[in-house]
Structures are given as C-alpha cells and as structure tokens.
Amino acid sequence: MNITQAQYTLNLEGTENSHIRITVDGKEFLVPLDPANSDYAEIMRQVAAGTLTIEDAD
Amino acid sequence: MAKDSIRDYSATSSNNSDIQSVDISEGCAPSGLNNAIREVMTDLKNVSTGTVALETPVADSFSTDTISEKTSATGVTIDGVLLKDGAIGSIANAVAAHLTSINGGQIGGARNLIINGKFSIFQRGAGATTVNGNDVFAADRFKGWANGGGTYTVEQSTDVPNNEFEHSAKLTNTGVDSSVAAGDNYRWATDIEGYNVSQLGYGHSDAKAVTLSFWVKSSLAGTYCGALYSTTASRHYIYEYTISSANTWEKKTITVSSGDTTGSWNKTNGNGLRIYWGFGSGSNYQGTAGAWTAGEKWETTNQAAWIGSASATFFITGCQLEVGSATPFEHEPFSVTLQKCYRYFHFVGGDTTYQTIATVTNFTTGQALGLYQHPVEMRAAPTISKSGNWAALGGNTSVGQTVSADQNGPKTLQLGFSGGGGGTSGYSTTLRVNNDINFRLTFSSEL
Numbered sequence: 323m324n325i326t327q328a329q330y331t332l333n334l335e336g337t338e339n340s341h342i343r344i345t346v347d348g349k350e351f352l353v354p355l356d357p358a359n360s361d362y363a364e365i366m367r368q369v370a371a372g373t374l375t376i377e378d379a380d
Numbered sequence: 381m382a383k384d385s386i387r388d389y390s391a392t393s394s395n396n397s398d399i400q401s402v403d404i405s406e407g408c409a410p411s412g413l414n415n416a417i418r419e420v421m422t423d424l425k426n427v428s429t430g431t432v433a434l435e436t437p438v439a440d441s442f443s444t445d446t447i448s449e450k451t452s453a454t455g456v457t458i459d460g461v462l463l464k465d466g467a468i469g470s471i472a473n474a475v476a477a478h479l480t481s482i483n484g485g486q487i488g489g490a491r492n493l494i495i496n497g498k499f500s501i502f503q504r505g506a507g508a509t510t511v512n513g514n515d516v517f518a519a520d521r522f523k524g525w526a527n528g529g530g531t532y533t534v535e536q537s538t539d540v541p542n543n544e545f546e547h548s549a550k551l552t553n554t555g556v557d558s559s560v561a562a563g564d565n566y567r568w569a570t571d572i573e574g575y576n577v578s579q580l581g582y583g584h585s586d587a588k589a590v591t592l593s594f595w596v597k598s599s600l601a602g603t604y605c606g607a608l609y610s611t612t613a614s615r616h617y618i619y620e621y622t623i624s625s626a627n628t629w630e631k632k633t634i635t636v637s638s639g640d641t642t643g644s645w646n647k648t649n650g651n652g653l654r655i656y657w658g659f660g661s662g663s664n665y666q667g668t669a670g671a672w673t674a675g676e677k678w679e680t681t682n683q684a685a686w687i688g689s690a691s692a693t694f695f696i697t698g699c700q701l702e703v704g705s706a707t708p709f710e711h712e713p714f715s716v717t718l719q720k721c722y723r724y725f726h727f728v729g730g731d732t733t734y735q736t737i738a739t740v741t742n743f744t745t746g747q748a749l750g751l752y753q754h755p756v757e758m759r760a761a762p763t764i765s766k767s768g769n770w771a772a773l774g775g776n777t778s779v780g781q782t783v784s785a786d787q788n789g790p791k792t793l794q795l796g797f798s799g800g801g802g803g804t805s806g807y808s809t810t811l812r813v814n815n816d817i818n819f820r821l822t823f824s825s826e827l
Contacts, residue, residue, distance in 0.1 A: 323514060333786045334749065334794065340786050341764075351765045354788040358649055358760035360827055 323364050329377040342376055385432045386423040399423070480707055492710040493572050494655070495521045495720045497594075497699035499536060499549045503725060506536035510554065511568075517826065519549050520721040521570050528564025528662070530557030530687040539695055541595040541629035544709065548595070548697035557660070558688045566659040566687040567678055569609075570699070571827035573723075573759060574652030580639055580703065582653075583613060587639025591706045592619070592655065597629045597695040602684030605669070607656040608636060609676055613643025616677050618669040623684075631698070633706045640672040649759050651827045655701060659694070660687040722756045724826050729768065729819040737821060738795055740772065740811045742803040748772060749786070749796035750811060758790040759825040768819030772803060773810040783821070790825070 327345040331352070332338065341352045342365060353361045368374035383389055383399050390396050397405035400419040402412050426432040449456050455464025461475050462468075469475035479487060501520040509516065510533050511524035518524070518534035526532060530553070537550035557564060581587045592608075601623045609616040617640065621632040646652045656678035658665075667677035686692050698709045728737050740750030754762075766783040784796035797811060813819040 331784060334743070334796075341784075341788065349765065349767070350783075351763050352783060352785050352788075353763045354761035354785075356761040356788070359763060359825060360651075361763045361824075 323361070323368075325365065325368065325374055327377075328365060328374055330379040332379045339379060386427050387432060387435055389423075480705075487707050487710070490710075491700075491702050491707065493576055493653075493701045494570055494699045495572075496570075496717055498545050498697050498709065498711070499547045500714055501717055501721050502536045503721065503727060508533040508535040508552070512555070515826075517725070520725060522549065522568060523571075523826070524551075524568045526555075526566050526687075528557050528561060528566070529555065530560075530564070530566055531555030532566070532659070532687070534568070537695060539597070540697060541597070541631070544711075545595070545697050548597075548695045551659075551694040551696075553659075553687060553689060553692040556688055556690050558685075560660060560662050560685070560687065562662040562664045565661040565665055567661060567665075568657045568659070569654050571651050572653045572655070572701070573827060574646035574648045574650050577645075577652035578647035580653075582610070582640045583643050583645040585641050587641050588703050589635065589637045589639060590701055590703055591636070592634045592699075592701050593632065593706045593709075594699040595629055595631050595695075595697050596621075596623060597627060597693075598623050598686070599626055599691075599693045600684055600686055600689045601626045603680075603682040604686075605658045605679040605683045606634075607658075607678035609654040609656060609678065610640070610643060610645050611651045611654060611676075612646040613640070614676060615640050615643045615645075615672055615674060616667065617672050618667050618677060618680055620669045620680060620682060629695075635705065638672070642672065653701075655699075657696070658683055660685045719756055722754070723759050725822065725824045726755055727820050727822040729813060729821055730817060733813065733815050733817050735813040735819070737770065737811045737813065739808060740795070740797070741808045742772075742805050744805055745803055747784075747796065747798040748803060748809070748811070749784070749794045750808075751792060752795035753792045754790070754823060758823065759827070760790055761788045761793075762790075762823035762825040764788075764793075764795075765822045765824070766820070768816040769814040770797065770811060770816075770819060770821075771814040772797075773812060 323346055325344050325346055329343050330339040331341045331343050333340040339355060341354055344351050344353055353359060353365060356362055369376060381388060382401060399416045402416045402419055404416045447456055455462050462470055462473060496519060499519050503520055504517055509518035510531055511526045512531045514525050516524045524534060533552045533554050535550050537548045540548050603620055603622055605618055605620050607616045607618045617636055619634045621634060623630060658679040660683055661679050665677045666679050666681055667673060669680050686694060700709050729735060738750040738752050740748040742748040764783055764785055782798050784798055786794040
C-alpha cells in the first residue's frame with residue numbers, strides 16, 4: 323500500500339484519536355484504530371519500519 | 381433329540397440317527413431309507429420356501445433383486461441401518477451418511493469454504509481492473525499482486541466451461557515480465573476468515589484433509605502452481621496442476637490428503653487460510669510441491685511463465701475448497717453470496733442519482749453526523765472511503781465533501797460529513813447523493 327499521507331482524526335468530542343486519514347494513489351481513506359483492520363495493521367507495519375509517519379490530528 | 385426339521389440336524393454325524401422319526405441309525409432297516417430320503421427332501425423344501433428359517437444366514441456374498449421385510453411394518457435392518465418405507469434410518473435412530481451427491485447434484489450446507497467461487501459478485505466493477513502492486517481487488521473476495529514490472533487485469537467474464545456457470549474471472553497479461561527477478565511476484569488469491577476454517581483443525585494432530593477444485597482455461601498450456609498458506613502460522617502447501625490444452629476449459633481437483641499439524645493458525649476473525657494461484661514468480665517464492673513447509677511460497681520451478689507471455693489469458697470459475705474429497709460445486713442463491721461478501725466489503729451509491737445514505741443531525745454549522753448501519757456485521761471495523769458528491773437536504777443544506785466517522789465498529793458507526801457551509805445545529809436532515817450516479821461510499825474490512 324503506497325501511503326503518501328497519514329494523519330489522525332479526532333472523535334466527536336475532540337478528546338482522542340478516532341481514525342487515521344490516509345491518502346493512497348491520490349484517494350482518501352478513513353482507517354479505524356482497530357488491529358483487526360488489515361489497513362490499520364499495514365499502517366502500523368510501515369510506521370514500525372520507519373517508512374511512514376502519522377501526523378497529529380488538527 | 382428328534383430331527384423334525386433341518387434346524388434339528390446335528391453337525392455330528394453320529395447324532396443324526398433319525399429323520400422325522402424314521403430310524404437311520406447304524407444297522408437300521410433298509411426299508412426305511414427311502415422314507416428317510418423323502419423326509420430330507422421335505423426338510424430342504426421347507427427351507428427353500430422359508431417355512432423353516434436358516435439358523436444363521438451367514439454368507440461371504442449375497443445377491444438378490446429384492447429384500448423385503450419379513451414382519452409387516454418392521455422394515456429391514458442391515459448392520460444396524462434400518463431401511464423402512466423408502467427411508468434410511470429413522471428419526472429416533474438417525475444414521476450417518478457419506479455421500480458424493482444428492483439427487484445427482486450438490487450436497488447442501490455451506491460445504492464450500494470459498495466465497496464467490498463462481499465469480500458472480502464484482503462490487504467494485506465488472507470491468508478490467510489492473511493489478512500493479514499489492515492487494516488489488518476486482519472480484520469480491522479475490523485479490524492480486526503484481527510486483528516486478530509485469531501487470532495483469534482482472535475482469536468478470538461470461539466465458540464459462542458449461543451452462544452450470546454464468547461467470548468466470550478473466551485475467552489478462554497486460555505487462556510482460558520476461559526476466560523475472562528473485563523477488564518479483566505475480567499471484568492471485570482468496571483469503572478465508574479464521575472462523576470459517578477452524579473446523580479443519582490445522583495446527584493440531586487431527587488436521588483434516590481438504591480438496592480444492594476449480595475450472596480453468598488459459599491461452600498458455602503447461603504446469604501451473606498455487607498454494608494453501610497461513611499468514612499467521614507462516615506455513616504453505618504448494619500444489620501443481622497441468623493445463624493440458626490451450627484455450628480449453630479443464631476441471632482441476634487437488635487433494636491435500638494431510639492437513640497441517642504445525643503452527644498457530646488463526647481461528648477467529650483474522651486471516652485463516654489463503655489460497656494462491658501463481659503466474660510466474662521469482663525464486664524467492666518457489667518451493668517443493670506436496671508438503672506442508674514453513675514460509676510463504678506458492679510455486680515450484682515447473683510453473684509456466686504466464687507473466688512472460690504477452691496477452692496471455694487465464695479464466696477460472698467454480699472454485700471450491702472443502703473438507704474431504706471433491707463433490708460437485710456448491711451453488712447458492714446470489715443474495716446469499718452477496719451477503720457473505722458484504723462482511724468484507726460493501727458500498728452505498730449507484731442505485732439512483734440522489735440515493736439516500738443516512739439521516740444526520742447538524743451538531744455544528746457545516747458538520748453533521750448520523751447512524752450508519754452495515755447490511756451485515758462486518759469482519760472488523762471498516763476502512764471508509766468516499767468518491768463523488770453528497771449533500772444534506774432542506775433548509776439545512778450543507779454540501780460536505782469530506783467524510784468523517786466516529787465510534788466505528790463492525791455493526792454500526794457514526795457517519796459524519798463536513799467541509800461545506802450551512803446547516804443549523806440541532807436540526808436533522810437527510811444525507812444523500814448529490815446528483816452523482818458514480819458516487820461511492822465504501823466500507824472495507826478485507827482480510
């Protein structure tokens with residue numbers, strides 16, 4: 323998965339991270355912080371490998 | 381003891397001293413012998429007609445056209461299996477049945493572990509999708525990889541082996557890799573959720589045998605390979621099959637006679653078992669066929685160089701993985717297959733140009749959210765993506781172009797939109813597609 327951008331999004335209350343908004347081939351995806359979600363697992367793999375950094379939420 | 385029927389006869393000759401009270405003992409009167417012979421014939425006739433039953437009707441073989449119950453309404457029991465009134469067994473005493481077909485057709489009951497094995501579902505579109513990179517989906521539940529410069533497309537086809545099927549998946553080589561490096565890989569696979577393969581007992585001593593069957597046709601004849609693979613146990617079993625004639629449908633049946641007794645296999649909502657089809661990968665992914673082995677490989681050195689053959693085609697349908705030996709393909713209603721696919725991917729859009737998505741409430745100006753309930757419980761909290769235009773109805777009009785979500789779970793989520801202007805806090809309205817038949821809001825929890 324060629325992720326070019328990744329940023330956390332906040333929950334409704336704005337108190338904690340809810341999703342990671344990623345861009346893949348110019349298209350946006352909202353990925354839940356669920357280890358069972360294969361996209362989240364891939365993001366974490368790339369973060370661990372040092373090839374991806376997730377920006378803090380706005 | 382008087383010998384009044386054949387059942388009274390003794391296996392000890394000296395004990396047979398009379399027949400029906402006719403003396404045949406040693407030194408008997410010769411005048412009684414003819415009478416004794418007549419009595420023997422009468423006894424044999426009584427056995428023949430069934431008047432006198434055999435004591436033990438044991439035989440190495442028995443051939444007859446009809447076996448009927450002797451006592452009315454009791455049926456006939458053969459080795460504990462009751463045959464009565466056209467039925468096998470009874471409600472009170474059900475029996476096990478090992479069958480290859482029912483009425484000459486499939487055996488019911490979710491026998492096929494592969495979802496969408498006859499390629500009737502292409503939610504992402506039936507047209508050609510290019511596979512270039514990792515995890516590219518076209519047919520539901522099937523994904524492809526192409527890494528090394530070569531590419532291929534996947535599309536739904538109406539080219540089928542027989543009238544039992546309506547569709548197949550067609551793979552076409554659109555980018556030749558004629559010099560495959562060790563790490564290049566060209567493969568296609570379907571992943572089966574752990575819950576659905578836990579019955580195989582893999583990772584345990586009583587792991588079950590399975591059979592993979594499918595119809596296949598390729599423009600390039602030769603030896604092809606694939607594998608059964610566990611992502612969590614990192615174990616694989618490579619299989620080979622031969623496409624004997626180019627451009628000819630052939631049915632392949634691959635039996636994995638021993639299940640894998642090693643490793644930690646996922647048996648919940650993770651990746652339980654992957655089935656690979658290979659198209660000519662590098663040496664890093666080549667192994668030995670016919671044995672469970674550590675690592676991830678799906679081909680042998682015998683694999684045909686399909687990715688090296690310009691415009692090569694590969695059609696496949698009727699994919700079935702089942703416990704035990706092969707049975708006919710298990711057909712199921714279209715709606716059932718679609719519901720199964722929804723657990724991993726579904727979308728909103730494409731029905732009408734203003735299709736309703738959800739009822740939402742503005743919680744601030746320009747931001748609204750509402751309940752979105754999935755059509756079935758998804759495997760895990762899904763990844764969400766939106767393409768196209770949507771808007772809210774009425775006086776609270778707010779054209780949101782950015783999707784947001786909270787409380788994302790397998791059953792429901794709070795679906796939000798923002799980025800547009802307008803909308804009154806506290807007011808509810810309808811979130812709908814905004815004149816865009818190509819709008820898609822997708823939910824994916826693929827393995």
